[in-house]
Amino acid sequence: MNEQAVRRAISSHKSVADPFRRDPRIVLAAARRRHLHRAPLGWAELGQPARDLRELRDVARRSAWWDTSALAMPDPVEVYFHAALIGYRVDDSSFYSTRKPSHTEREAFQIAKEMLLEPQPSLWVDRLDMPMFDSLRERVCALTPYFVVPDPQNRPHLIRQFWVVATGPDTVRWLALEVDSESRQTEEMRASDRALDASLDAEGVEVYRLAGWWFRIDPYRAIVEFFRAAGLLRRDARMHGEERLRTINDYICECCGNPMDRSEAHSIQDVLHDDSEFTVHYDCVGELQRGEGMPAGERRRIA
Ligand SMILES: [Zn+2]
Structure with a gap:
């Protein structure tokens, strides 16, 4: 987990009012x-x-x-x-x-x-x-x-x-x-x-x-x-996370349980682990693969 990235994501999520966070x-x-x-x-x-x-x-x-x-x-x-x-x-x-x-x-x-x-x-x-x-x-x-x-x-x-x-x-x-x-x-x-x-x-x-x-x-x-x-790009190629992240409220890392944003192209990654796909922070990929993810619904606290 990258604390700085998590703090930034928490503040960007907070900047969006709830009705908009729920709007896909x-x-x-x-x-x-x-x-x-x-x-x-x-x-x-x-x-x-x-x-x-x-x-x-x-x-x-x-x-x-x-x-x-x-x-x-x-x-x-x-x-x-x-x-x-x-x-x-x-x-x-x-x-x-x-x-x-x-x-x-x-x-x-x-x-x-x-x-x-x-x-x-x-x-x-x-x-x-x-x-x-x-x-x-x-x-x-x-x-x-x-x-x-x-x-x-x-x-x-x-x-x-x-x-x-x-x-x-x-x-x-x-x-x-x-x-x-x-x-x-x-x-x-x-x-x-x-x-x-x-x-x-x-x-x-x-x-x-x-x-x-x-x-x-x-x-x-x-x-x-x-x-x-605008029909400038075909629709079938899939971006990391887009299948699971329907609304802004869904932008939660499945490893550390903290908010995510995509401030850089690689910030969010879909990763296969134990035959399941997880959407996680770029910096959480290693932890997930080592089996250090939080149980669903729980959150790794940032200091
Ligand atoms: Zn994470």
Whole structure:
């Protein structure tokens, strides 16, 4: 058992209120239809990927390829400043000038980038059968954090991650990955999100809304669920733990009895022992194999 990992998991579990810990949904809303667009080409002339829907449309008929190797998280204040320059309504300057990246936004971007750049074999039960990330990586033309789209009042709304993914030699899909917080789960907020999603759908953008609280427990799984919901990754390959860990409350190590989270790709492992499968902390694998696991329901106390 790794005390530090357990303490971190205890605090991340505590940060999620009980109704959300019991909710198995990771993808809260998924686009109902796909839209194909002409490949966005022309960054050689522009110098950088489009940061807003209109810029994206402007270049959609020209030719070049995005470079996703130098991905960085932009400053949202600068993004709002850019939006104001290109004609968005930015009238409440105090809101726009104080916007900072949230921990969840950083985590979501960091993990998405990591999964695109490295195959992460320790995430999958069967390494020989893990999904073909190479082919996904080759198809991702852009991943832009804080992509700007207009809300119904023409104010800038920042999509948490905007993905442009090739479906053929000259067609792409535009995908919006939104990360929703617990505070957005009121009926009123959800209705306003649905209105925004419908207007984005009319523009040809597919919106996927993910539960932000899952990113505090298992950001890798949240990103994989986005890939699956968007049809970017096949569904049959199994991640460690996903069969048993249905809700956040299930993220309990079957060796030491303490909470788990997946802050690194290898943090949670499914292990065979005595003909049964156990889902345990990476650091508990050895103890389990030596037969030092706690009886079911009991917990090894941390000092
Ligand atoms: Zn453990």
